[in-house]
Amino acid sequence: MKVDARIWLKRKEEAYAKLKEDLEIGYLDEDIIDVLEEIFKRDEAFTVSSCSGRIVIVDSQYPWERKDSTVLFKKHQPITLSEIIDIINQPAVSAMWLVVVGPIIHVSTLTLREAFRILKVAREAGFKHSGILSVSRKGITVELRTGIRLAVLLKVKNELVINYEKLEEIIGIANKALILGKVRLKKLLEVLKSSTLKEG
């Protein structure tokens, strides 16, 4: 199993054009742009997809389910009670979860050596759940992921599971978790920059 350098390079070029396009539209999270550009600077890597971390309210039996699940709210920045109170006051079809996910970045590399270099950088920055997902002719896919993840059960059907007066506190904890993720992203940028210097 070896990566086809021609196919891979073409994908990197396309991904870069897409990145520039997303930047112009303002489609990308500000929090993550520098990290993506730093990865693109590396000869043997580019980013496929990314999320700077988000808070989601989802209606589903379990928070990891995609089928029969509805996203009711999504934001990549801290939230306030007034933003979500109307949603919480609606009955849930199944169960309502407040989910916080830390940053996730999918990187494609040309070589395994580069994949392991990226993994080392990621670990150093606190992206402890990172790993190589797959290898094909198109490239080696590396997932960078922290352990930051909350899934707070808010509601089952139309009944609250939490104390209404504790909502502010729960939101505070969710926001702090989100921010912790953004801090890791900053750390990732730092470690990436110093690793490029060392290798360059």
Added chain:
Amino acid sequence: MKVDARIWLKRKEEAYAKLKEDLEIGYLDEDIIDVLEEIFKRDEAFTVSSCSGRIVIVDSQYPWERKDSTVLFKKHQPITLSEIIDIINQPAVSAMWLVVVGPIIHVSTLTLREAFRILKVAREAGFKHSGILSVSRKGITVELRTGIRLAVLLKVKNELVINYEKLEEIIGIANKALILGKVRLKKLLEVLKSSTLKEG
């Protein structure tokens, strides 16, 4: 970076002796023994560590933290309200979380080819968050992990965040999540067995 076959084989032998020992003591989860043995049967793989999935009550600021965190309760099987009610009635130093973690298995392989074969098997069985963590002379480490993970906030300091009368319902959801993990483990065993047949 290449695995030293001699070192790796020695580690596999030691790990197998340890597995047999753990089996005799009854230290291992019944739910996972067959999977571990199936992996050991493969020429180029063995398991380093494993957990069949568990429910934990932890006192910590965030459920993913290790520092300043205290495990108050741990069980690899479904729980009942009476088992945990005394714990929940205690005040928390920081926050009290009911955490459900799906099965996790760390496999060491001799070759990258085998690592990717194991990854393919894992994906097929619903271990969607699996990946290669590292490569060294000692072996290639592959983590098999599902997306099953709950962290329900129960308490902040000495105040409940959830409605007391909803505890039974929350425990029911946690138990069902745990069992979903065990079902994936059974699926993993099936896929492993049929993949060994195909390769053999």
